[in-house]
Amino acid sequence: MSMQTGLATSTTQLRTYAPATDVSVAAPAPRLEIARAEPGTAQRNLRTEPGPIRFIIIALAIAFLSVFVVLPLVVVFASALSKGVVAYVAALAEPEALAAIKLTLLIAAISVTLNLVFGVVAAWAISKFEFTGKTFLITLIDLPFSVSPVISGLVFVLLFGAQGYFGPWLQAHNVHVLFAVPGIALATIFVTFPFVARALIPLMQEQGTQEEEAAISLGASGLQTFFRVTLPNIKWGLLYGVLLCNARAMGEFGAVSVVSGHIRGETNTMPLLVEILYNEYQFVASFAIASLLAMLALITLVAKTVLERRLDEAEVPDGD
Amino acid sequence: MIRRILPLVAGLLWASSVFAADVSLLNVSYDPTRELYVDFNKAFAAAYQKDTGKSVEIKQSHGGSGSQARSVIDGLQADIVTLALAYDIDAIAGKGLLAADWQKRLPLNASPYTSTIVFLVRKGNPKGIKDWDDLIKPGVAVITPNPKTSGGARWNYLAAWGYAQKKFGSADKAKKFVGDLYQNVPVLDTGARGSTVTFVERGVGDVLLAWENEAFLALREFGADKFEIVAPPQSILAEPPVAVVDSVADKKGTRAVAEAYLKYWYTKEGQEIAARNSYRPRDAEIAKEYEKSFAKVELFTIDDVFGGWTKAQKEHFAEGGIFDQIYKN
Amino acid sequence: MTIAVARRSTLPGFGLTMGLTLTWLSVIILIPLAALFLKTFELSLDQFWGIVTSRRTLNALKISFGLSFAAACVNLVMGTIIVWALVRYRFPGRRLFDAIVDIPFALPTAVAGVALTQLFAQKGWLGAPLAELGIKVAFTPIGIFIAMIFIGIPFVVRTVQPVLIDLDPEIEEAAASLGANRWHTVFRVILPSLIPALLTGFALAFARAIGEYGSVIFIAGNLPNVSEIAPLLIVIRLSEFRYADATAIAVVMLVASFLIIFLINRLQRWAQARIPVH
Numbered sequence: 001m002s003m004q005t006g007l008a009t010s011t012t013q014l015r016t017y018a019p020a021t022d023v024s025v026a027a028p029a030p031r032l033e034i035a036r037a038e039p040g041t042a043q044r045n046l047r048t049e050p051g052p053i054r055f056i057i058i059a060l061a062i063a064f065l066s067v068f069v070v071l072p073l074v075v076v077f078a079s080a081l082s083k084g085v086v087a088y089v090a091a092l093a094e095p096e097a098l099a100a101i102k103l104t105l106l107i108a109a110i111s112v113t114l115n116l117v118f119g120v121v122a123a124w125a126i127s128k129f130e131f132t133g134k135t136f137l138i139t140l141i142d143l144p145f146s147v148s149p150v151i152s153g154l155v156f157v158l159l160f161g162a163q164g165y166f167g168p169w170l171q172a173h174n175v176h177v178l179f180a181v182p183g184i185a186l187a188t189i190f191v192t193f194p195f196v197a198r199a200l201i202p203l204m205q206e207q208g209t210q211e212e213e214a215a216i217s218l219g220a221s222g223l224q225t226f227f228r229v230t231l232p233n234i235k236w237g238l239l240y241g242v243l244l245c246n247a248r249a250m251g252e253f254g255a256v257s258v259v260s261g262h263i264r265g266e267t268n269t270m271p272l273l274v275e276i277l278y279n280e281y282q283f284v285a286s287f288a289i290a291s292l293l294a295m296l297a298l299i300t301l302v303a304k305t306v307l308e309r310r311l312d313e314a315e316v317p318d319g320d
Numbered sequence: 321m322i323r324r325i326l327p328l329v330a331g332l333l334w335a336s337s338v339f340a341a342d343v344s345l346l347n348v349s350y351d352p353t354r355e356l357y358v359d360f361n362k363a364f365a366a367a368y369q370k371d372t373g374k375s376v377e378i379k380q381s382h383g384g385s386g387s388q389a390r391s392v393i394d395g396l397q398a399d400i401v402t403l404a405l406a407y408d409i410d411a412i413a414g415k416g417l418l419a420a421d422w423q424k425r426l427p428l429n430a431s432p433y434t435s436t437i438v439f440l441v442r443k444g445n446p447k448g449i450k451d452w453d454d455l456i457k458p459g460v461a462v463i464t465p466n467p468k469t470s471g472g473a474r475w476n477y478l479a480a481w482g483y484a485q486k487k488f489g490s491a492d493k494a495k496k497f498v499g500d501l502y503q504n505v506p507v508l509d510t511g512a513r514g515s516t517v518t519f520v521e522r523g524v525g526d527v528l529l530a531w532e533n534e535a536f537l538a539l540r541e542f543g544a545d546k547f548e549i550v551a552p553p554q555s556i557l558a559e560p561p562v563a564v565v566d567s568v569a570d571k572k573g574t575r576a577v578a579e580a581y582l583k584y585w586y587t588k589e590g591q592e593i594a595a596r597n598s599y600r601p602r603d604a605e606i607a608k609e610y611e612k613s614f615a616k617v618e619l620f621t622i623d624d625v626f627g628g629w630t631k632a633q634k635e636h637f638a639e640g641g642i643f644d645q646i647y648k649n
Numbered sequence: 650m651t652i653a654v655a656r657r658s659t660l661p662g663f664g665l666t667m668g669l670t671l672t673w674l675s676v677i678i679l680i681p682l683a684a685l686f687l688k689t690f691e692l693s694l695d696q697f698w699g700i701v702t703s704r705r706t707l708n709a710l711k712i713s714f715g716l717s718f719a720a721a722c723v724n725l726v727m728g729t730i731i732v733w734a735l736v737r738y739r740f741p742g743r744r745l746f747d748a749i750v751d752i753p754f755a756l757p758t759a760v761a762g763v764a765l766t767q768l769f770a771q772k773g774w775l776g777a778p779l780a781e782l783g784i785k786v787a788f789t790p791i792g793i794f795i796a797m798i799f800i801g802i803p804f805v806v807r808t809v810q811p812v813l814i815d816l817d818p819e820i821e822e823a824a825a826s827l828g829a830n831r832w833h834t835v836f837r838v839i840l841p842s843l844i845p846a847l848l849t850g851f852a853l854a855f856a857r858a859i860g861e862y863g864s865v866i867f868i869a870g871n872l873p874n875v876s877e878i879a880p881l882l883i884v885i886r887l888s889e890f891r892y893a894d895a896t897a898i899a900v901v902m903l904v905a906s907f908l909i910i911f912l913i914n915r916l917q918r919w920a921q922a923r924i925p926v927h
Contacts, residue, residue, distance in 0.1 A: 049831055054738055061734035062746065064727050067775070068799050069752050072764035075774065079767055118673045125666035137670075139910060143678060146906040148860030149758075150880040151899045154887065155681035158688050158896065162395035163415070165684055171395065174571070179396040189677055212660050222661035251757025254862035254880065258887070261396040263346060264380045271759035271863070276382070278763055278867075279513045280354055281521070281541045287767075290760040297755035301748055304755075387888035411890060466871070469888045507788045507870040508877075510885065522770040524788055639891070647705075647873055 076294045079287035091285035092292070099265040100273040100289065106181065107256075107269060108249040111188040115245055119196025120238070124226070126197075127204035128212065138201070144193045152190045153258025156183055179261030184269065187255040192245045199241030200234055203311075207233055236310045243307065247300040251293055341377035343577050348398035350385040350471050350560070351513040352534040356597040357402070363593055364584045368577065376577055384511035385471030392417065392565065399569045399578045402562045404471020404512075406430075407629040409563050418566040431559035432585035433599035436617055437472075437479040439550040440519065440528040440535040447526045451552050452483040455527065456500040463525035464505055465515045467636075467643055471560070472512035476529040477643065478632060479556035482625040486554065499646040520547070531558065532614070536598035551615030556622065685903065688896040700897040705873055706882065710901065713879040716790060717858035720797035721805075724854045725847060727798075728805025735806075736813045754803045758863025765796055766867040788870035793878060796864045801854030808850035812843055845920030849913055856909045859902065 048054065081088055091097065122141065126134060144152065158164050160177040170177060177183045211233070215225040231238075253271040260267045268276060270289050277286035349357060361378040368376045381388065381396070385404035389411050392398045403409055406423060413420050423430045441449050447460050455462050465473035477498065484497035507524055509515040512534060519528035520538050527550075530538070535549045562582050569575040584590045591603040595610040626632035636642045689697060700706060734740070735747050753761065769776040769786040779786055786792050816839065824834045840847075862880040870876040877885075879902055886895035 048737060049835075057730055058734045058738055058740050060727070061731040062740075062742075064731065064802075065746050065749055068795075068802065069749050071774065072761060072768055072799070073752060073756070075764045075768050076760060118670070121666045122670040122673075125663060125670050128660050129663045129667075131667075137674075139914070140674060140678060142910065143682075143906075146856045146860065146910055147682075148862060148880045148883075148899075148902055148906075150862050150883050151685070151860070151903060154883060154895060154899055155685050157394055157887070158684045158892070159681055160395075161393075163393060163892070165687075167395060176395070176397065178394060179391065186677070190681065193677055209660055216660060225660070226662075247755050251755075251760070253757060253759040253762075257863075258884065261391050262381045262383055263396075264382075266379055271757045274757075274759045274763060275867075279351070279511070279517055281517070283521070286763060290763055293757045293760045297752060297757070297760075300755045301751055304751070305748055384888060386890075387884075390888045390890055393890065466873070466885070469885055506872065508872045510871060510881075510888075518788065522766070522787060523772050 073294060076287055076290050079283060080291040082287075083284045087284050088288050088291075091282070091288040094285065096265050096268070097273065097285070097289060100268050100270045101292070103181075103184075103266075103268070104250050104270045107185055107188050108246055110181075110185045111192055111249045112242055112246050114189055115192055115196050116238075116242055118193075119200055119241060119245075122197045123200035123204050123234075124230075127201050128209050141194050141197050144191055149191060149252065149254025150258060152255040153187050156186055156190075156259050160186075178259055179263070179267060181267075183259040184256050184267060187259045188249050188252050191252050191255050192249045195245035195248065196238070196241035199237050199244070203234055203237040204230070236307055236314060240304070240307045240311065243300055243303055247296065250296055341375040343374060343376045343574060344379065345376065345399045345574055345578055345581060346379045346381065346397055347400045347402055347581075348381045348388050348392055348396060349402040350388060350404040351382055351511040352472065352516075352531050352537070353402065353560075354380070354382050354513075355537060356533070356594070356599065359597060360585075360590065360593050363589055364581055367584060367589065368580065376581075378581070382513075384465075384469040386469045387510070397568050397572070398565050399572065399574050400562065400564055400581060402560065404558075404560050405474060405629060406559070406561045407474075407633045408471060409561055410630065412565065417568070418563055422563040423561060425564075426562065426582060427586060428602050429559055430561040430563055432562060432582075432590065432602060433560070433594035434602065435532045435558045435560065435599050436555045436619055437476050437529055437558065438532045438535050438555065438615070438617075439552065440516075440530050440538055440547055441526065441550055443546050443548060445548060445550065449527050449550055452480055452497075452554075455480070455529075456497060456504065458504075460504055460527065461506050461525040462501060462504045462527055462529060463507060463515050463519045464529040465512050466508045466510055469510045470512050470515075472531050472534070473515075474633075474637060475531070475556055475558045477636065478622060478626060479529075481636075482556055482620050483552070483554050485625060486620070495642060495646065498642075502646055532600070533598040536613075549615070551617050554618045554620065556625075557619040559622075682903070685896055685899055688892065689900045692893050692897065696893070697897050700894050701901055705877075706879075706894075706898055708874040709877050709879040709882040709898070712790065712793070712875075712877065713859050713902075714905075716794050716878075717797055717855050717861075720794055720801055720858050721851050721855040723798050724801040724805045725851045728802060728809060728850060728854075729843075729847065731802075731806050732809045732813055736810060750803050750806045752803075753800050758800070758861065759867075761799060761864035762796070762867035765792075765799060765864065769795060769868065787868050788876070790869075790876050792868035792870070793865050793876060796868050797858040797861060800861055800864055801858050804853040804857060805847070805850035808853060809843060809846045812846040813839075816842060845916055849916045849920070852909055852913045852916065856906060856913075859905065859909075 049057070126137065157178060159166055160170060160183060161167050162171055177186070211229050212225050215229045216222075220228065251271055252269075253275075256269055257272060257275075260269070260272055262268060262272065262276065264276075270293055274286050274290045274293070277283075277289065347357060347361075357378075357380055361380070365376050365378065368374065381391070381398070383391075385408045389401070389403060389408035392401060392412050393415050401409055401412065406429070409418075409422060412418060413422055419425070426432070439449055441447070447457075448454065449460065454460065464476045467473040467477045480501055481494050481498050484494035485491060488494060488497070507515070507518050509518055512531060515528060516530060516534055516538055518524050520542055528535070528538075539547055539549065562585065564575065564578045564582060566575075569578045585594070586602075588603065588606065591601040591606040595601040595606050595613065598613065600614055601607050601610065622629060622632060626635075634641065692700070731750065735743060735750075766787055767773055769779070769792060771777065771780050771785070771787070773787070776787055784791070786795060820838060820842075821834055824838045825831070829837070860880060862878075862884075865878055866881055869878060869881070871881060879898055883895045883898050886892075886898065
């Protein structure tokens with residue numbers, strides 16, 4: 001029973017961030033959608049609304065998404081290019097902008113790598129073995145999803161700030177965590193903690209352990225089994241988790257803002273630079289950086305759509 | 321896999337920390353000094369290179385004065401702090417990061433440049449704002465930041481209070497006046513720069529209480545055809561102080577250059593840079609030269625009216641202080 | 650539910666992977682969160698209570714929770730409409746709009762913040778016409794509300810969408826052939842079976858909005874007691890050197906997040922009990 005709850009939570013939590021690999025409530029969306037893309041005429045009469053209502057619902061949906069989602073995105077690019085392409089490129093070529101881009105990439109590389117390793121390890125432990133307290137463990141992994149980013153930053157101030165629990169020791173040993181790369185990386189790892197693990201756990205649970213057990217019984221070592229058997233099975237899911245983890249890592253604002261110290265050209269990530277430039281009347285420059293992040297979001301979405309297809313295709317053959 | 325990734329991470333970490341000039345300083349400053357220190361750092365680096373043959377790189381961090389002080393207390397490795405008001409540096413000194421008598425180590429209260437609080441209004445001054453009294457009229461929207469986080473906002477508040485206390489002669493009436501003023505404030509940003517953006521770019525409010533230098537900057541950035549500066553007959557002498565953070569400078573071995581950096585403020589070149597950026601210079605000669613750039617305002621000091629920063633902070637801005645009482649009503 | 654059947658694994662690496670998982674979890678999540686609670690234990694109960702029930706804190710919490718709730722309600726209604734349009738109807742650009750739903754999730758919050766502010770400021774594309782009508786959005790609680798709607802919408806859509814897709818068409822057809830009109834079928838048959846998913850989506854959107862910082866602070870007026878959200882108050886308390894206050898507010902919010910997670914868990918259990926396993 002507890003096991004079921006855990007899995008159930010995993011799907012719902014996940015569905016908003018990762019592909020819903022069928023565990024309990026529902027099957028993954030796109031595949032079935034394609035299957036029912038052309039409902040029969042007989043069904044259509046029974047299963048749809050009168051024309052005017054249909055029109056109103058579609059209009060409402062499009063209007064809402066246009067105003068609340070599309071327009072903000074358009075504003076970013078329009079503002080970034082409002083003074084022409086030259087000003088746009090010049091803004092991105094500023095040393096401060098380049099430093100922020102570099103730092104953002106570095107932070108993303110560190111936090112995605114570490115969370116990738118952790119995610120795989122955790123998913124292995126959770127999905128391939130039975131133990132008590134599994135639900136609780138999954139809940140703990142989920143926790144950062146619902147913690148305010150500000151709190152995610154605050155906890156590291158409390159730990160590593162000069163007035164914090166480890167602060168005096170760090171100061172004495174001249175180790176800089178807060179207001180330096182390690183602090184920013186820690187805060188980012190905290191907020192992106194669940195992504196990879198949550199993308200893998202349901203997937204690996206569904207795949208079961210038979211293939212791995214077979215490999216082991218044929219004499220493969222644990223690592224061999226993982227790299228030759230498990231990894232090929234989960235590669236798209238893994239990529240999916242990494243993709244979302246990366247998007248969040250590059251875009252994190254609240255948590256990083258608390259621990260950054262805002263040293264120009266040194267500890268400002270791209271989202272922080274957006275705010276700083278915005279406050280310096282450099283609106284074009286601010287929106288230019290923002291447009292890069294928006295492009296990242298768009299690329300993430302496209303890649304996500306492609307990956308979701310792959311995941312579905314991978315599943316279809318051994319489907320129900 | 322782990323074996324392959326770890327060196328990569330280590331390499332990236334290392335790469336991020338190595339490129340540097342001979343000496344590197346971190347100046348942690350408040351919001352509106354961004355443009356000022358771009359100029360000043362360039363001039364100082366050139367002068368220092370000429371004198372010593374060494375290159376120096378000055379990194380900047382800007383934010384609300386209170387937030388910045390908090391970061392330094394939490395371990396931000398600032399060699400130098402240049403904040404909006406002495407209290408914030410006192411707070412750092414209170415944690416033992418620099419000597420308690422820091423303000424005596426440099427001339428003129430360790431404030432090489434000063435400023436005051438003026439009004440920025442929309443072109444043509446549609447609400448006819450001339451003096452502090454006009455700010456409490458109904459229907460006048462006043463933009464000022466949050467005194468709890470912003471240094472400039474504290475100067476704004478104290479300027480209004482000082483004016484009222486001088487005019488009405490009692491603290492109770494001053495409290496009423498300032499209370500009425502804050503009734504007219506629709507947005508309370510966390511820093512002076514946020515308030516300027518709110519007023520200028522977002523078009524909120526009829527009058528912005530601003531640092532004089534910030535008001536001039538807004539005119540330069542957005543054109544004198546959109547805004548004008550109104551200097552009230554009386555205002556406060558704002559003294560933003562500077563100091564070397566002893567504990568950091570000694571640990572990093574940057575004390576000499578950090579001190580040279582601050583002393584450079586007191587040279588003609590430094591004073592000229594301040595004046596060019598609309599900060600009031602201390603040097604009489606430079607002040608004379610730039611006389612026309614600054615309005616004639618009768619300036620009162622915080623010591624005159626409030627008996628110093630520590631007292632003012634405690635009475636007005638501490639938890640349950642007068643600002644909290646005003647805001648409760 | 651074949652997966653739920655317990656199995657004995659002969660695979661290696663349980664001790665190692667479990668050990669690593671717990672270590673990493675402790676270092677990144679548990680110890681930092683424990684530090685937060687530890688810090689609040691430095692306060693007496695009276696002090697803690699005093700901070701949490703002070704007018705400003707209460708107002709900030711009210712604003713955060715109240716507006717998040719309102720925004721989640723809007724998301725619930727609009728999310729259902731969007732899901733319905735995306736799943737049940739064919740219209741030009743449907744796939745595009747389907748993909749677009751995820752933008753608020755993928756777009757960094759600071760970018761969303763400056764973009765929404767630009768859009769709804771008095772001179773903005775939407776702010777200007779709204780100002781003509783006498784409606785101010787940016788720098789008022791409405792601005793916070795808008796930002797929260799923006800960030801919450803994917804949560805409802807993506808939670809409800811698969812359930813609606815998966816809904817057995819026969820139930821509807823049966824209801825219709827038994828003489829129920831469309832109105833009845835939708836509100837008595839379809840929507841009730843969506844309730845667990847709807848509530849889960851609502852709870853996720855609500856939880857996200859409560860903690861939201863980046864996209865809100867640009868557009869909020871940040872006026873104490875009026876448009877100051879709880880996460881901003883934490884930041885302000887920090888910059889006032891009032892760590893105790895900051896942590897006390899953080900603890901309250903953290904406990905709220907725990908409760909919401911717990912609630913979502915419960916909702917899922919309920920959902921499972923209701924929906925027959927296929």
